[in-house]
Amino acid sequence: VLKRAFSSSTSLNAVKTVTVVGGGLMGSGIAQVAAQAGQNVTIVDLQPELLEKAQKSIQNNLTRVAKKVHKDDAAKVEGFVKESFSRIKVSTNIEDGVNADLIIEAIVEKLDVKQELFNKLDLLAPEHTILASNTSSISINEIGAGIKRKDSIVGNLTHIPLNHVSYFRFGGLHFFNPVPIMRLLEVIKGDHISEETYQTMMAWGKSVGKTCITCKDTPGFVVNRLLGPYSAEALRMYERGDASKEDIDIGMKLGAGYPMGPFELADYTGLDTNKFVLQVMLEKTGDPVFRPIPMLDKMVAEGKLGIKSGEGFYKYKKVYPGLRA
Ligand code: NAI
Numbered sequence: 001v002l003k004r005a006f007s008s009s010t011s012l013n014a015v016k017t018v019t020v021v022g023g024g025l026m027g028s029g030i031a032q033v034a035a036q037a038g039q040n041v042t043i044v045d046l047q048p049e050l051l052e053k054a055q056k057s058i059q060n061n062l063t064r065v066a067k068k069v070h071k072d073d074a075a076k077v078e079g080f081v082k083e084s085f086s087r088i089k090v091s092t093n094i095e096d097g098v099n100a101d102l103i104i105e106a107i108v109e110k111l112d113v114k115q116e117l118f119n120k121l122d123l124l125a126p127e128h129t130i131l132a133s134n135t136s137s138i139s140i141n142e143i144g145a146g147i148k149r150k151d152s153i154v155g156n157l158t159h160i161p162l163n164h165v166s167y168f169r170f171g172g173l174h175f176f177n178p179v180p181i182m183r184l185l186e187v188i189k190g191d192h193i194s195e196e197t198y199q200t201m202m203a204w205g206k207s208v209g210k211t212c213i214t215c216k217d218t219p220g221f222v223v224n225r226l227l228g229p230y231s232a233e234a235l236r237m238y239e240r241g242d243a244s245k246e247d248i249d250i251g252m253k254l255g256a257g258y259p260m261g262p263f264e265l266a267d268y269t270g271l272d273t274n275k276f277v278l279q280v281m282l283e284k285t286g287d288p289v290f291r292p293i294p295m296l297d298k299m300v301a302e303g304k305l306g307i308k309s310g311e312g313f314y315k316y317k318k319v320y321p322g323l324r325a
Helices: 025-036 048-070 074-086 111-124 195-207 223-240 245-256 262-269 271-285 294-301
Strands: 017-021 040-044 088-091 102-105 130-133 170-174 184-189 211-216
Touching: 017 025, 025 040, 025 048, 025 074, 048 074, 048 088, 074 088, 102 111, 111 130, 130 195, 170 195, 184 195, 195 211, 223 245, 223 262, 223 271, 223 294, 245 262, 262 271, 271 294
Parallel strands: 017 040, 017 102, 040 088, 102 130, 130 170, 184 211
Antiparallel strands: 170 184
């Protein structure tokens, strides 16, 4: 009944123009997959040099994708890169990015900064624009608390108290790093998302090549909620001396079929990020499974952050970051 009660101001799969606010690691990946899928993209960032960096990394990644698809056909490779790249505009001015069907925020992970941005976007963007956050640890409900845009309701809804109707044009689109490679997209249903916006987000995710799953606005959503206790226990197992880190990694790869062991994964995501995620999850859930891990705290204090610093649980070659020494 509710589904039918919403007007179709944004028909499903109608997203043709996308703006990504924040052109860092995640934002540049999101922009790339949208451009690859034929959509027009604007990346907005505060700093021109970060926009330049984003453009360079997108161009390199597009070339990699094109070489996989078109193999040795140099003309096709060049054509694909040129065409996809030409769909991406960049700007340091948010007003250049507001005319879009979908605006995805991928800026710094701070509630007040995100709220300020969304309040601004809500004022500046056209009525039909869907707003979304790529946050991984902040509540979607809190981020969108000030957003007013709604999908309009038509028909006779007198049997449903209006304050019980969920209908905001805002939700979570949680991507995984590296965005062009990881196939999952978590579509987060805040308490007040409209059915129409949710369905459009699911359809858009599919259009950029992702498999979408849905989760309520709960700490860590699906993947990080489950991954957190798993990696914490792996670290504690090593800390207790139950097994070596190498054997734990081999165990989970060969015994559980995971592509990386927990220590390889921690080095890849960054030990500082792991520590931050544990802290946030402990605050949000109160579950002691997320309590601090002394070994992790010590390594972060020593600057052993994983691949990005050249050393984490393993050592990495400086010339080929990611390759173990
Ligand atoms: P990043 O630090 O690489 O990029 C953030 C970018 O946002 C920077 O280029 C910065 O200049 C820009 N920025 C900051 N404030 C801004 C503002 N007010 N307006 C415009 N641009 C602004 O960060 P990263 O890793 O890309 O993360 C971005 C978001 O994605 C965060 O919310 C994070 O939690 C989330 N996320 C990160 C994942 C990861 O693995 N790094 C995975 C999934 C989500």
